[in-house]
Amino acid sequence: AQTVTQSQPEMSVQEAETVTLSCTYDTSESDYYLFWYKQPPSRQMILVIRQEAYKQQNATENRFSVNFQKAAKSFSLKISDSQLGDAAMYFCAYAITNAGGTSYGKLTFGQGTILTVHP
Amino acid sequence: NAGVTQTPKFRILKIGQSMTLQCAQDMNHNYMYWYRQDPGMGLKLIYYSVGAGITDKGEVPNGYNVSRSTTEYFPLRLELAAPSQTSVYFCATFGRVGTEAFFGQGTRLTVV
Numbered sequence: 001a002q003t004v005t006q007s008q009p010e011m012s013v014q015e016a017e018t019v020t021l022s023c024t025y026d027t028s029e030s031d032y033y034l035f036w037y038k039q040p041p042s043r044q045m046i047l048v049i050r051q052e053a054y055k056q057q058n059a060t061e062n063r064f065s066v067n068f069q070k071a072a073k074s075f076s077l078k079i080s081d082s083q084l085g086d087a088a089m090y091f092c093a094y095a096i097t098n099a100g101g102t103s104y105g106k107l108t109f110g111q112g113t114i115l116t117v118h119p
Numbered sequence: 120n121a122g123v124t125q126t127p128k129f130r131i132l133k134i135g136q137s138m139t140l141q142c143a144q145d146m147n148h149n150y151m152y153w154y155r156q157d158p159g160m161g162l163k164l165i166y167y168s169v170g171a172g173i174t175d176k177g178e179v180p181n182g183y184n185v186s187r188s189t190t191e192y193f194p195l196r197l198e199l200a201a202p203s204q205t206s207v208y209f210c211a212t213f214g215r216v217g218t219e220a221f222f223g224q225g226t227r228l229t230v231v
Binding site for chain 1: 150152154159160161162163164167169175177178207209211213216217219220222224225
């Protein structure tokens with residue numbers, strides 16, 4: 001079964017500091033995408049960053065970057081220069097892109113990590 | 120351009136009642152999903168569809184049914200509502216696997 005595990009239910013960081021959120025996943029497929037989504041109290045789901053599994057280079061989006069370790073099936077999110085607006089629940093997710101796989105198109109999420117940013 | 124529209128936004132059901140949660144998208148996306156999110160928890164996949172006429176079970180399909188007769192609509196049917204189905208339900212869609220998923224605003228369902 002496909003699983004995504006976020007081992008940190010809650011994290012906190014001081015404004016302007018750096019924080020890293022952990023994510024591990026389990027799949028036998030070789031072709032997939034990985035994502036981090038943010039859910040603020042409004043419940044809206046916002047894409048933060050995504051990574052193609054076949055790319056070795058880690059994705060970056062402004063203050064957000066990932067550390068993708070394919071062999072270890074690890075996909076952590078680093079938030080630099082944390083801002084009060086970063087406070088939210090963060091979800092790691094992945095989608096299988098192997099058209100021959102039985103789970104093609106399935107988008108699976110982790111349990112989430114609540115991030116608190118202290119002023 | 121409405122994106123993904125879910126109705127209703129809120130609903131209270133009595134145990135044993137049935138209802139249909141509606142999801143409509145105007146982006147011509149093939150991939151559509153239903154998730155439930157219990158308080159303080161992650162999103163659990165109920166059912167998904169990779170195109171009209173094709174549906175598949177997710178992690179927690181029991182007590183739910185879906186149909187996908189057109190690209191635009193992907194309704195979720197609850198039969199014989201139970202208190203364990205109290206949750207927030209999200210519909211999501213994307214155009215190609217690996218691209219950004221777009222979510223509806225959610226439906227908060229309470230079963231009493």
